[in-house]
Amino acid sequence: MTLTARRFFGCFLMIFAALLVTAPCQAGVDWEVSSTLKTPAAPLDIAASLDGKWIFVLAEGGRLLVYSEKGALEETISVDPTMDRIASSGLQAANIPDRIYLSSAKHKTVQTVSLDFSVPINIQGAPFLGPENAPVVIVAFSDFECPYCGTVGGLFEEALAKYPKEVKVVFKQFPLAMHKQAQPAALASLAAHRQGKFWQYHDLLFENQKSLSEAKYTELAKKLGLDLERFNKDSKGAVSRQILERDMIEAQQVGVRGTPTIFVNGRRLKERNFKDLQQMINQELSKRTKTGASR
Numbered sequence: 695m696t697l698t699a700r701r702f703f704g705c706f707l708m709i710f711a712a713l714l715v716t717a718p719c720q721a722g723v724d725w726e727v728s729s730t731l732k733t734p735a736a737p738l739d740i741a742a743s744l745d746g747k748w749i750f751v752l753a754e755g756g757r758l759l760v761y762s763e764k765g766a767l768e769e770t771i772s773v774d775p776t777m778d779r780i781a782s783s784g785l786q787a788a789n790i791p792d793r794i795y796l797s798s799a800k801h802k803t804v805q806t807v808s809l810d811f812s813v814p815i816n817i818q819g820a821p822f823l824g825p826e827n828a829p830v831v832i833v834a835f836s837d838f839e840c841p842y843c844g845t846v847g848g849l850f851e852e853a854l855a856k857y858p859k860e861v862k863v864v865f866k867q868f869p870l871a872m873h874k875q876a877q878p879a880a881l882a883s884l885a886a887h888r889q890g891k892f893w894q895y896h897d898l899l900f901e902n903q904k905s906l907s908e909a910k911y912t913e914l915a916k917k918l919g920l921d922l923e924r925f926n927k928d929s930k931g932a933v934s935r936q937i938l939e940r941d942m943i944e945a946q947q948v949g950v951r952g953t954p955t956i957f958v959n960g961r962r963l964k965e966r967n968f969k970d971l972q973q974m975i976n977q978e979l980s981k982r983t984k985t986g987a988s989r
Contacts, residue, residue, distance in 0.1 A: 729765050741782040743792055748811070750794055752780040758794065758807065776801050812960030813948040817864045819937070821892040824854050828862035830959055830978045832971075835866045835945045837953040838880060839873035842966075844900040846954050852968050853975065860979060865896065867941040868953055875906035878929075880938050882911040885928035891918050 735753035742749050748768075751759040756775030760768050777796040794807040815833050832853065836843040850863045867884070869876030879899055886895035898914045899906070915925045928934055945955070949962075956963040958974040 731761060731765055733759060738778050739780040741780045743782055750780060750782055810961055820864050820866055821887050822862050822864045824862035825859060828860055829982050830861045830975050833864045833866055833957045835868040835950045835955045837869050837873060837876045838899045839876040840953045843954045844903055846966055849968055849971055853971060867938050868945045868950055879906050881929045881934045884934040884937055885925045888928050889920050894918050
């Protein structure tokens with residue numbers, strides 16, 4: 695290296711060092727303690743759901759503490775007291791069940807705990823069958839052009855017959871974009887609902903599922919003796935559109951991606967058969983019995 699090159703390189707290093715010393719520091723982190731959880735037992739490890747809605751604390755004495763994002767203790771689950779580490783997976787919004795993984799260094803074991811959270815669903819003003827104040831509420835998000843939606847009515851009829859005082863079935867709209875007549879049919883059913891004939895119109899829509907059209911909606915309304923002028927106005931009115939949009943937004947918020955999607959007291963029914971539906975109904979009734987006995 696020549697003398698000139700050495701001098702240039704030396705000057706460059708001195709200038710660079712001076713810049714490092716004199717330049718203001720741009721990096722930094724603003725932070726604050728946003729919440730503090732007071733646990734009933736000493737925490738061993740902690741994890742959170744991917745959507746941030748749940749915090750899981752593994753505590754001494756074999757306790758798995760489930761906190762909401764607001765810091766409220768929602769559930770205490772008994773687990774193997776030798777477990778000392780915790781991890782979580784799952785995303786309910788994407789229909790991926792929440793799971794907790796517990797491990798024990800002492801016993802060299804890993805356990806999986808599956809969690810089934812209930813989601814709040816607004817059913818105010820929605821059409822329903824069964825007692826208004828029934829302890830078990832079945833909510834079905836449905837599409838009148840979906841071939842599978844027309845087959846679940848039998849499940850609900852069987853549930854209402856077996857649990858006439860305990861079960862209520864609620865219908866919520868979720869017309870799929872792939873079905874061209876799904877939204878118009880939903881709006882027509884809401885117009886019929888405003889005249890007290892939702893379920894009769896609901897049945898006729900599914901019976902005529904392959905021939906849905908504007909003319910058919912009017913024909914079915916006439917068949918039920920509806921006020922046609924009012925029906926046509928309501929089916930195209932802002933109120934029906936707002937109800938439909940509200941149902942669709944809520945469906946997406948609780949993780950509905952297809953139809954029919956059924957919830958029992960906010961918990962998703964995984965298999966559309968009466969055996970699984972009855973099991974979930976009985977579980978909800980059992981919770982109610984335990985709650986009543988503990989008072």
